Amino acid sequence: MKLYGYILSIVGTRILAAAAILLGILQVLELLDATPEILVRGLGLGGVAYHALLRLPRMLEQAAPLAVLAGGLFAFGQLAREQAVTAMRASGVSVYRLLGVSLMAAAGVMVIDLMALEVVAPRADLALANWWRATAAEADRAERGLRAFRSGDELVVARASDERGDRLDEVRIYRRDGEGQVNERIAAPSATYGAEGWRLEQPSLIRFTEEEAMASSAEALIWPTRLRPADVRALLFSDQAPSGATARRALGGVGSERPESYYAVRVHRTLAEPIAVLVMLLLAAPVALANFRTTQGAVLSAAALAAGLTFLVFDGLLTALGEGGALSPFLAAWTAPAVFSAMAATVLLRMEG
Incomplete structure (x- = not known):
């Protein structure tokens, strides 16, 4: 010994x-x-x-x-x-x-x-x-730009405004059909994460059909997605390689901005x-x-x-x-x-x- x-x-x-x-x-x-x-x-x-x-x-x-x-x-x-x-x-x-x-x-x-x-x-x-x-310095503090990523079958464009990852601004959600064609767009000034999930504030919706585009709006709308604040932080706040846990969630369709490979x-x-x-x-x-x-x-x-x-x-x-x-x-x-x-x-x- x-x-x-x-x-x-x-x-x-x-x-x-x-x-x-x-x-x-x-x-x-x-x-x-x-x-x-x-x-x-x-x-x-x-x-x-x-x-x-x-x-x-x-x-x-x-x-x-x-x-x-x-x-x-x-x-x-x-x-x-x-x-x-x-x-x-x-x-x-x-x-x-x-x-x-x-x-x-x-x-x-x-x-x-x-x-x-x-x-x-x-x-x-x-x-x-x-x-x-x-x-x-305040003058040098550049505003975060819009970032695009995938969440499940949806394409999302948004700006993260909160370092905690529980608030998104200028949200655009594009939903696709089984053939990959966009059939609905949801736009909201902001989205906040709470007990019910992501709440879209004053969203405007446009549903596309073969004949027309139908517009509607609401005071609020719950966004059904598995995206969590931790995923937002990993996607929008870090330029480093993701951890294994984050990569596994991305492969599961939670949120990603790079190829599956x-x-x-x-x-x-x-x-x-x-x-x-x-x-x-x-x-x-x-x-x-x-x-x-x-x-x-x-x-x-x-x-x-x-x-x-x-x-x-x-x-x-x-x-x-x-x-x-x-x-x-x-x-x-x-x-x-x-x-x-x-x-x-x-x-x-x-x-x-």
Whole structure:
């Protein structure tokens, strides 16, 4: 047990150190661009710190795979140079057991990454967008424009006026028949969300038939839709990638403004992105078996680093193809993790054998 604790501490501390360095670099690059505007607004160092805090979840999402790759390379390289791996194998501890213990540290990073991606980041993005708009000068505070999206079979054009997402202005709802032709248009100055759902204020309705267009109006009308304020916030207030839960609701017809392929890929990426952390550790694992008395150690370290960066590029390319509908969502999300995991396992098996 002491041996496993030692391995876990070596791998864990190296991953944490790499994560701290990468997050620091990303924060510096972000703040170089944002700090002048924050200071101009009179928000001071507190505003700089608040901005950095709200951007941290997205940066953690970016840094986690590289942190595990770099931390794994440092940890496995140290164990190989100290001949610790040789001693473990001589005492009956296989490299697979070493990798299994190391995966516990990577799994912890994976869980943190998943929580940041699905829970913390969407809330932080919304808070940052609202804070940034609220602290802008009145003259620079641009009015939100009209946005178009789908809700079920309906096409909706509206402007979000409330950061809580429970009020829409200048609402236009276009209903279609089974052939996709518009057969009704509802226009209302505003819509508010309450216990009964969305209430359209003073709506005017036009129903189209083959012969004529029939107009009518009402004081109020309940809009039967599954759209919720949380969906409005995700659609109209955030420019970041949606969470898995939001993507699943979009696929269910609640509300979407992008193709179905985009949301289908995002559902798969909910797990595929955190699993990239484990793939990075597998890519670094062969370094533990390297001989650092020759050039093998340096060559394997460079190859693992190149493989990790190639994985990120390949994964991003396939994801973009899937989101555009050129590749199936499953293949777009899982091909890169499967291929690079198989490559790393093959190298490890050959070196161990």
